[in-house]
Structures are given as structure tokens and as C-alpha cells.
Amino acid sequence: MPMLSEPSKKYRPYTPLNLPNRQWPSKTFTKAPIWLSTDLRDGNQALVNPMTIEQKTTFFRELVKSSVKQIEVAYPSASDTEFAFVRGLIEKNEIPDDVWIQVLTPAREDLIRRTIDSVAGTKQAILHMYNATSPTFRSVVFRNSKEQTIDLAVKHTKLIRQLTEECTTKHGTKFIYEYSPETFTQTEPDFAIEICEAVKNAWGKAGLGDERIIFNLPSTVEIAPPNHYADLIENFCDKISEREKVIVSLHPHNDRGTGIASAELGVLGGGDRIEGCFFGNGERTGNVDLVNLALNLYTQGIPPNLDFSDLQNTIDIVTACNDLPVPARYPYAGELVFTAFSGSHQDAIKKGFEAQRLRHEECIAKGEPQFWDMPYLPIDPADLGQTYEALIRVNSQSGKGGIAYLLKEHLHLDLPRKMQVAFYQVVQAVSDREAREMTVDDITSAFRSAYHYGSAYKGRLSLRSFKISPINDEKSRATGDTESGEDDDIRRRFDGTVSVDGGYRVIRGQGNGPLSALLDALRTHLALDFAIREYSEHTINDADEGENARAASYVEIVPAQNRKTTSTSQSWWGVGVDSDIARSGLRAVLSAVNSAIGDGLELPELNISPGFDSKSAQEDVASVIVSQLGLELPRRFQTAFFEVLQRKALEIGNEISVDGVTELFKNTYNYQNDKAPTKVCMKSFKLDQLDANRRALSGSFAFFGGAPRSISGSGNGPLSSLLSALHSQIAGTLSIRDYWEHSIGEGSEVRAASYVDLMYEVEGESSKKVKSSAWGVATDTDITASGVKAVLNAVNDLDVVLKN
Numbered sequence: 039m040p041m042l043s044e045p046s047k048k049y050r051p052y053t054p055l056n057l058p059n060r061q062w063p064s065k066t067f068t069k070a071p072i073w074l075s076t077d078l079r080d081g082n083q084a085l086v087n088p089m090t091i092e093q094k095t096t097f098f099r100e101l102v103k104s105s106v107k108q109i110e111v112a113y114p115s116a117s118d119t120e121f122a123f124v125r126g127l128i129e130k131n132e133i134p135d136d137v138w139i140q141v142l143t144p145a146r147e148d149l150i151r152r153t154i155d156s157v158a159g160t161k162q163a164i165l166h167m168y169n170a171t172s173p174t175f176r177s178v179v180f181r182n183s184k185e186q187t188i189d190l191a192v193k194h195t196k197l198i199r200q201l202t203e204e205c206t207t208k209h210g211t212k213f214i215y216e217y218s219p220e221t222f223t224q225t226e227p228d229f230a231i232e233i234c235e236a237v238k239n240a241w242g243k244a245g246l247g248d249e250r251i252i253f254n255l256p257s258t259v260e261i262a263p264p265n266h267y268a269d270l271i272e273n274f275c276d277k278i279s280e281r282e283k284v285i286v287s288l289h290p291h292n293d294r295g296t297g298i299a300s301a302e303l304g305v306l307g308g309g310d311r312i313e314g315c316f317f318g319n320g321e322r323t324g325n326v327d328l329v330n331l332a333l334n335l336y337t338q339g340i341p342p343n344l345d346f347s348d349l350q351n352t353i354d355i356v357t358a359c360n361d362l363p364v365p366a367r368y369p370y371a372g373e374l375v376f377t378a379f380s381g382s383h384q385d386a387i388k389k390g391f392e393a394q395r396l397r398h399e400e401c402i403a404k405g406e407p408q409f410w411d412m413p414y415l416p417i418d419p420a421d422l423g424q425t426y427e428a429l430i431r432v433n434s435q436s437g438k439g440g441i442a443y444l445l446k447e448h449l450h451l452d453l454p455r456k457m458q459v460a461f462y463q464v465v466q467a468v469s470d471r472e473a474r475e476m477t478v479d480d481i482t483s484a485f486r487s488a489y490h491y492g493s494a495y496k497g498r499l500s501l502r503s504f505k506i507s508p509i510n511d512e513k514s515r516a517t518g519d520t521e522s523g524e525d526d527d528i529r530r531r532f533d534g535t536v537s538v539d540g541g542y543r544v545i546r547g548q549g550n551g552p553l554s555a556l557l558d559a560l561r562t563h564l565a566l567d568f569a570i571r572e573y574s575e576h577t578i579n580d581a582d583e584g585e586n587a588r589a590a591s592y593v594e595i596v597p598a599q600n601r602k603t604t605s606t607s608q609s610w611w612g613v614g615v616d617s618d619i620a621r622s623g624l625r626a627v628l629s630a631v632n633s634a635i636g637d638g639l640e641l642p643e644l645n646i647s648p649g650f651d652s653k654s655a656q657e658d659v660a661s662v663i664v665s666q667l668g669l670e671l672p673r674r675f676q677t678a679f680f681e682v683l684q685r686k687a688l689e690i691g692n693e694i695s696v697d698g699v700t701e702l703f704k705n706t707y708n709y710q711n712d713k714a715p716t717k718v719c720m721k722s723f724k725l726d727q728l729d730a731n732r733r734a735l736s737g738s739f740a741f742f743g744g745a746p747r748s749i750s751g752s753g754n755g756p757l758s759s760l761l762s763a764l765h766s767q768i769a770g771t772l773s774i775r776d777y778w779e780h781s782i783g784e785g786s787e788v789r790a791a792s793y794v795d796l797m798y799e800v801e802g803e804s805s806k807k808v809k810s811s812a813w814g815v816a817t818d819t820d821i822t823a824s825g826v827k828a829v830l831n832a833v834n835d836l837d838v839v840l841k842n
């Protein structure tokens with residue numbers, strides 16, 4: 039049958055109450071009502087598969103944990119299971135002292151007796167009796183007149199008084215009496231009041247506090263808008279006698295989808311108490327939801343007296359017990375209620391958080407409360423035990439603001455606006471391609487791989503070691519151009535070792551600052567010609583990194599010939615993070631260069647042509663040594679070896695191969711050769727600490743093939759002690775002009791490499807001082823041994839003279 043064109047021929051509107059002086063519309067909330075959970079009775083009765091005793095017990099414990107103090111636990115006369123459940127709670131001491139359990143009974147003597155038996159012995163119980171009072175039920179279902187209906191309620195109220203008093207005497211159980219005229223909203227308002235007055239008289243002992251009688255006024259089926267329910271409640275509250283001895287209880291259902299509104303307006307109408315279920319379970323469309331009502335109060339700044347600090351846990355327990363899902367859009371509890379997908383919402387939330395943080399800092403300083411005021415978020419998810427994780431989720435509707443927010447939350451990176459735009463395009467491309475929501479992991483991974491951020495995402499170029507030094511060179515200062523952001527007067531030199539496609543390259547360049555010096559080095563050695571268009575940095579103070587603040591740098595590079603053109607030309611962004619600000623900037627430049635060269639561009643190979651006119655050959659030779667031997671030669675050592683190489687090249691009149699360079703180095707410096715030293719040979723040594731500042735070195739050394747001698751010396755450190763020991767045998771003066779060390783390899787394979795530039799001064803023929811110097815290099819697992827060996831290595835290259 040189709041929907042009717044004239045539904046008025048089938049459905050009648052509700053009859054409004056004539057209440058010209060109604061007060062509730064101008065009232066406001068001041069405190070939480072008394073809550074009664076009927077999850078285990080009304081809620082349970084509505085389930086396809088009613089809960090087992092085990093599930094009901096679990097649910098009961100969750101209600102207690104959530105601070106519900108009145109819990110309707112069963113309809114004990116309905117089944118043995120229900121009866122047994124109540125007995126079980128009592129006998130296993132599940133009921134805390136401040137919790138009232140409630141049991142429901144119809145107005146029938148045998149069932150009332152059984153109901154009271156079920157609670158005998160518990161500390162306190164609410165005995166809840168109902169009978170049908172609405173005209174339809176009176177005439178159709180029970181064929182009772184108004185008088186008969188009142189008589190029924192009165193007679194059984196008296197019986198309940200008698201039986202509960204007997205139970206109190208015998209078992210000490212304290213009772214509150216609750217009566218429901220069923221169904222209140224469809225009962226004539228005056229008749230509902232009349233029957234409640236009769237019941238109150240029959241009970242005969244309504245008092246104050248815990249002695250109050252509860253009149254529960256169910257909207258068993260919602261038949262009118264919530265304002266009508268509020269009118270009915272206000273009317274009842276005004277007319278019932280001895281109002282102070284009565285608790286007016288509301289029991290809304292949700293047939294019109296206005297259960298929450300009915301409950302809230304009913305409280306304004308005078309209701310003291312609300313019966314409902316968690317997440318709105320219950321007959322048909324359910325009972326009113328207590329969680330929703332409580333959190334509505336909470337967000338008005340009113341303590342709800344219910345605790346949902348771990349709301350997800352409550353959801354998990356409740357849904358496991360009643361097997362009903364909480365819909366994704368459900369108020370407060372739905373999966374998506376704290377999530378923004380749309381770009382403009384995400385942007386507003388991101389800005390809202392930033393503004394709120396600043397506002398709260400001011401409030402803390404002034405000692406004022408830190409009010410919650412966030413776009414699209416009526417409540418702080420953290421109060422409900424939710425993280426901000428789900429707050430912003432990214433799909434094709436999302437904007438750069440949300441993505442930037444996620445990166446800030448998860449990587450502590452606050453991208454410059456233009457980089458947000460650039461990365462947004464990366465995410466959009468992935469999101470469009472995959473046609474699905476992007477998780478936080480998807481986004482951080484996309485970021486890491488786009489910008490080669492993190493050790494697992496290394497690009498083709500990465501920084502191994504570097505040195506930035508000023509150039510005090512008037513000429514280069516005079517010709518230096520002023521690059522943006524680096525208008526320092528002093529020009530800088532970048533000397534470093536960079537990993538290139540797995541090998542090492544020693545590169546060197548100059549600029550007005552570290553970054554332009556690195557770009558110069560890349561231009562000179564790798565034919566990569568870029569300029570910086572934008573640079574920014576910020577510190578990262580994340581608690582998990584301890585006290586050491588780190589710096590994050592962001593760089594936008596363009597092809598060098600485009601540096602002065604408009605911002606529409608192609609550009610690449612890079613990011614670098616390091617505890618050292620210079621290194622973080624250099625990393626950012628390499629990150630951007632990695633993006634620019636991608637996988638395709640071939641980088642120029644190392645080409646050894648040690649001719650005298652080659653500009654880059656010296657660094658290229660150093661590149662061979664670091665790639666082949668792992669040795670990062672100090673710059674002056676590079677120069678020294680380069681001269682050796684040039685002489686060799688002239689001698690053989692040929693280009694030298696990579697292997698040839700390596701061999702020459704090994705032979706020249708007796709490095710990794712089995713050839714025994716001819717001048718000074720160390721058999722053993724040991725080092726002693728004399729005091730805080732002085733060391734002593736002693737050992738067995740052979741000189742010019744002689745028998746080993748024990749020698750010793752002392753100094754500020756191992757190497758000066760060694761020189762002092764050698765001076766006992768060697769004429770003249772040995773002194774260290776330059777020393778440098780670094781590690782090679784990783785983990786248990788790690789070794790130390792030491793380099794020493796040793797000077798020797800001795801009186802030659804005709805008393806003339808003769809000066810000479812030599813480089814020594816050595817490696818050892820022990821750093822001291824490596825230094826000592828490097829010195830001896832140099833000594834063997836010098837024309838040392840023994841003392842007479």
C-alpha cells in the first residue's frame with residue numbers, strides 16, 4: 039500500500055495540553071538528574087537473543103564502573119534465569135553499598151511475591167510496579183473501568199507495602215517504591231495524576247530523601263513532539279500533592295527520534311530522574327540514551343555524575359554484551375564523530391588547535407580556566423579517552439591543512455605553506471590512484487619517500503661527513519655575489535664526503551653560507567646546478583628526544599638558471615632534521631636535490647685525470663681513497679697525496695686508473711702493506727695515566743733493525759708521550775702539525791682511522807737546521823693504537839737520525 043495523499047484520514051494528531059503558564063521553556067539545566075539504567079531489563083527484553091547471566095554480569099559491572107547508582111537489573115518473575123541473575127548478584131556481593139538495584143513487577147500478587155523474594159537480603163532495592171492506565175489498554179486489553187484500574191494499583195501497592203516491610207524485618211533490606219502508570223503519555227493527564235495520588239495514599243509513607251516515592255512517567259511509545267512531553271511532566275509536577283515527597287521519573291523511548299529531546303525538555307518540565315539505556319538500546323527504536331544525555335550536560339559544564347573517561351572501552355563491553363553496533367555517526371560514541379575529512383574543516387581544526395594552545399598559555403599565566411573552544415569539536419576527545427589520532431583523516435576531499443596537521447602530530451614537522459601545497463599534490467596523486475582513505479601511515483610513508491626523510495628512505499645522495507670553514511680571503515670576498523638568505527660577509531667553504539649512488543665522493547665548494555657552499559660543491563663535482571629559492575627552519579622540542587632540541591630545515595631549490603624567474607617554474611622541496619642546525623640545512627638541500635634528480639639522471643662518474651690544470655682532480659682522488667679504503671683524508675693530506683700522484687702521472691705519462699691510485703696510496707704510506715718498517719718498529723706498548731693531565735707511554739721498539747729496546751716517555755696524551763719516548767733515541771725534534779681521526783664501518787666492525795702530519799727538525803751538516811714532514815695513516819680497533827701507529831707510520835717516512 040502506498041503512502042496516503044491524505045494521512046489525516048488514517049492518523050490523528052496528538053492533543054496538546056492547554057498549559058498557558060508553562061514555565062519549562064525558559065528554564066535551563068543546573069544539575070544532573072538521577073540516572074537509572076534499564077539496560078538489563080528494558081534493554082535486555084528488546085534483544086533478539088537476550089543476554090546470558092554472564093553477559094548481564096559483565097554489563098552490570100560496567101554500569102557500576104560508569105558510576106550508575108540505580109540499576110534496574112531484571113524482571114525476576116518473568117523467568118528463572120532472571121530470578122537467578124538477581125540472586126547471583128546479591129549472593130556474590132556484586133552490588134556496591136551505594137548502588138540501588140531495581141526490579142520490575144506487574145500488579146499481580148504471585149508475581150509480586152516472587153519479585154520481593156528475588157531481592158531479599160540485598161542492602162537496598164527499588165520495587166517497581168506498573169499497571170496499564172491508558173484508555174486503549176483499559177478498554178481493549180484488560181476491560182477495566184477507571185475505578186477498577188485504580189483499585190488494582192491501590193490493592194497491589196498495599197500488598198507491596200506489607201511484603202516489603204516483612205522483608206525488611208526478616209532480611210534488613212531497605213526499599214524504595216516506584217510506580218509507573220503505563221503508558222503515561224497516552225493516559226488522560228488528570229487520570230494519571232488521580233491514580234498516582236491513590237497509589238501514594240495506599241503506600242502511606244512517602245517522606246523526604248530516600249523515603250520519597252518514585253512516579254515513573256513513561257513515554258512508552260513516543261506519540262508527540264518533545265514539548266508535549268515537557269508539558270505533561272510540568273502539569274504532573276504542578277498538580278501532584280506533596281511534590282517534595284515525590285521523585286518524578288522520566289522514561290522516554292525514541293519512536294519519533296526525539297527521545298533525547300523529550301528527556302531534556304522533561305527535566306526542564308520538572309523531572310528528577312531519567313530511566314534509559316547506554317547507546318539507546320531498548321524496544322523498537324530504543325530507550326533514551328544515558329551516555330548521550332550525560333555528555334550533553336558535560337559539554338555545558340555540568341558534572342553528569344557518570345564517568346565515560348574510557349568511552350571506547352564502554353562501547354566495546356556494551357556491544358559485546360548486547361550484540362548491537364554503535365552507528366558510525368552516533369553522538370559522541372560513533373567511529374566518525376571526531377573525524378574531519380573535508381579540507382576546510384581540517385584547516386579550521388588545525389588553526390583552532392594552534393589558537394587554543396596560545397590562548398591556554400595566556401590563561402595559565404593569568405590563572406584563568408582553559409576553556410575548550412574548537413571549531414567542529416563540541417567536546418575534547420581526550421576527555422573520553424580518545425586520542426587526536428582519528429581527528430583528521432585524509433581522503434580525496436581532504437586539504438593540505440589536514441595533511442600538514444598530521445605531519446606535525448606524527449613527525450613534529452611544521453611545513454612551510456608552499457611545501458604543504460607541494461606535498462598535498464603527492465598525497466592527492468596517491469589517494470586518487472588508490473581511491474581510498476589515506477591512513478596516517480600512508481601519509482608519513484609518502485612524506486618520507488618523497489623527501490628521503492629517515493634512514494630507511496635514503497636518496498641517491500646523502501651526507502657522510504663535512505666541515506664548514508670560513509675563507510679569510512679578500513679576493514673571494516670581493517667577488518662574492520650575495521645569495522638570498524646568506525648575506526654573511528664571510529664566505530664559507532664546504533668540505534665533505536657525500537655518498538653518491540652507494541659510493542663516496544669528496545666534494546668541495548664555496549659560498550656565502552654552508553648551503554650555497556654545498557650547492558657550489560655539487561655543481562663542481564657532480565654537475566648538479568641548483569639555487570635556493572626559499573629556506574626556513576624551526577626547532578623541534580619533542581619530549582621523547584630528551585633535552586636535545588633538534589632543528590628542522592626546509593629548502594626549496596630551482597634549476598640555477600631559473601632562480602630569478604617566477605615562482606611557477608619547477609622547484610623541489612627538501613627537509614632535514616638534525617641536532618646541528620648547519621647539518622639540518624645541508625640535509626634539506628640534499629633531500630631536495632634527491633627529489634630533483636629522481637632515479638633517472640646519470641651523475642658524472644669519477645674521472646681521474648691528475649693533470650695540473652684539472653680543477654676537481656684533488657677531490658676526485660680523495661673520493662677514490664674514501665670509496666676504496668674508507669679513509670676520509672684531511673684536506674692537507676689530500677693535497678700531499680695529490681702531489682705524489684701528479685709526479686707519478688708525469689713519470690708514467692698516462693692516466694691513472696682507480697686501482698692504480700689505490701695502490702699508489704698504499705705504497706706511499708705503507709698502508710695495509712705487509713712490508714715491515716725499516717726505521718722504527720714497535721713490538722708492544724702500554725699507556726699509563728700518571729695524574730689527571732699526564733700520561734706515560736712505555737714499550738718495546740726496534741730502531742734500524744737493531745734489537746728491541748724498552749723506552750718510555752710522558753706527555754699530555756698518548757701521542758705526546760710517544761714522541762717523548764722516541765726522543766730518548768732519536769736526535770732532533772718530532773712534532774705533530776695536524777691530527778685527525780674518524781671511525782670506519784659500523785657496529786662490531788667499527789675501527790678508528792688516524793691521520794698525522796709529523797714534522798721533524800734536526801741539526802744537519804754544518805749545524806744547519808733541516809726541516810721535513812710526512813703524513814702517516816693507520817687504522818686499528820683501538821683508537822689509541824691507531825694514533826700511535828699513524829705516528830710511527832710517518833716517522834718511517836722521515837730521515838730520522840739516531841742519537842749517538
Ligand SMILES: [Zn+2]
Nearest residue numbers: 080256258289
Ligand atoms: Zn520502556
